[in-house]
């Protein structure tokens with residue numbers, strides 16, 4: 286009987302602390318202004334080539350706020366190491382450079398695309414061609430994180446997606 290009582294006390298205390306912490310969630314974690322959450326579109330990740338453990342991911346990020354927001358880091362269960370990279374031409378050779386962050390101007394848009402800015406994903410633990418979706422979390426400088434499920438594309442799927450995108454862009458102009 287005593288034990289049951291103790292359990293109830295613990296349960297009530299647990300619930301109370303749960304509710305009080307719920308009330309205490311710092312307001313900057315849940316931006317009331319939706320424009321503070323960058324909008325991510327057309328994101329995908331490349332299937333790993335059999336025998337390798339490297340992949341890359343591309344997307345468009347729109348900053349609808351009135352301040353510059355930077356993408357600081359990206360995390361995922363599929364990899365312990367995801368870096369922000371940029372392709373550059375050096376001595377007639379295509380090279381990759383690691384960046385600390387990507388700045389997105391107020392009301393601006395940044396495109397991560399093949400031969401440009403990209404996310405480099407190292408030490409991929411499970412071959413990605415066995416998956417259809419991968420979860421990525423983007424961490425931004427204004428304390429906002431965006432977690433999303435993005436599709437895994439084979440080279441053929443990537444090509445057809447790019448065709449669709451360029452057709453869409455033509456319609457817009």
Ligand SMILES: [Cu+2]
Nearest residue numbers: 370371381405
């Ligand atoms: Cu790279």
